Amino acid sequence: MSLLPLSFYLRNDVVEIARDLLGKYLITNIDGVYTSGIITETEAYAGISDRASHAFNNRRTARNEIMYSKGGCAYVYLCYGMHYLFNIVTNEIDIPHAVLIRGIKPVEGIEQMKVRTNKIHNSKNLSNGPGKLTKALGIDMKQNGVSLFNSSIKIEDRKLKINAKEIKVGKRIGVDYAKEDALLPYRFMIEI
DNA sequence: CGGCCGATCCACT
DNA sequence: GTGGATCGGCCGA
Numbered sequence: 646m647s648l649l650p651l652s653f654y655l656r657n658d659v660v661e662i663a664r665d666l667l668g669k670y671l672i673t674n675i676d677g678v679y680t681s682g683i684i685t686e687t688e689a690y691a692g693i694s695d696r697a698s699h700a701f702n703n704r705r706t707a708r709n710e711i712m713y714s715k716g717g718c719a720y721v722y723l724c725y726g727m728h729y730l731f732n733i734v735t736n737e738i739d740i741p742h743a744v745l746i747r748g749i750k751p752v753e754g755i756e757q758m759k760v761r762t763n764k765i766h767n768s769k770n771l772s773n774g775p776g777k778l779t780k781a782l783g784i785d786m787k788q789n790g791v792s793l794f795n796s797s798i799k800i801e802d803r804k805l806k807i808n809a810k811e812i813k814v815g816k817r818i819g820v821d822y823a824k825e826d827a828l829l830p831y832r833f834m835i836e837i
Numbered sequence: 838c839g840g841c842c843g844a845t846c847c848a849c850t
Numbered sequence: 851g852t853g854g855a856t857c858g859g860c861c862g863a
Contacts, residue, residue: 688844697844708859726857728845745844776845819844 649793649800654716654735659742662735663689664833666800668807671749675783675797680754682772682782683805686747688817689831690732692740697823700741711790712741719798721779721789728776729785733793733800747775747818749782750837758782811835 649669656662664687672681690698699709699722711720712734720732720743732743749772751758758771758781772778779785784798793799813834820827 690844699844704860706859722844723858725843725845725855727855730844732844747844774845817844822843 647802647804649802651717651794654733654793655737657736659691659735659744660689660831662733662742663687663744663831664812666733666744666746667812667833667835668805670752670801670803670805671746671778671782672753672799672801673782673784673797675788678754678757678783680751680758680782682749682751682753682778683837684746684748684800685750685773685837686834687832688745688747690743690745691829691831692736692742695823695829696826697817697820697829698741698743700743709741712743713739714790716742717793719784719788719791719793721784721786723786724776729779730775731779731782731784731788745775746778747832748773748834749778751781807835 666684666687669684670681671684693700693703700712708722715738716735718734720734721729724730732745734743736742751771759765762771762781772781788798814830815832816828817832
């Protein structure tokens with residue numbers, strides 16, 4: 646198994662990390678169910694200077710506290726009162742960078758993902774969206790703050806090659822309130 | 838303490 | 851393309 650090393654998450658450039666996460670495997674083992682998928686869409690949230698980030702202007706609350714911990718752990722929060730969104734915390738302690746995982750392609754445990762998402766029949770669109778993939782993978786607030794090295798969630802590099810030219814770049818979704826920062830090219834996608 | 842609204846998704850039209 | 855679901859965080863009074 647080739648777990649991504651801690652050094653991967655401690656780098657300064659969270660935008661680069663978001664790009665590099667494409668093609669990596671997100672794996673969960675929650676409630677006795679093993680599921681995995683290839684990361685196909687990410688967004689970078691660049692800390693205290695990024696108006697779209699929960700940690701903009703060094704805002705520090707019970708909700709986003711985990712963003713200020715050392716990279717390599719999960720930041721999960723409830724969005725719109727009904728969806729759990731999964732982020733990977735990056736950079737050193739007290740630097741609140743994070744990467745939102747917006748899409749995965751299911752690989753292992755697909756039948757269980759269908760059950761979790763109430764999609765017994767159409768196996769398509771199980772996990773193409775930040776709220777949907779957490780449901781498919783079984784992620785909820787219990788995983789907020791967990792390490793990606795010794796717990797129910799991990800990221801592996803299985804040496805899937807992603808060519809730079811396959812990567813689509815765009816602005817982030819749902820962050821119009823962030824004014825000029827809403828236009829930053831911090832969203833990355835691949836078609837698999 | 839009240840009210841607004843969000844890093845979304847789905848069912849409808 | 852639009853609106854409803856649904857609730858915790860956040861801000862202002």
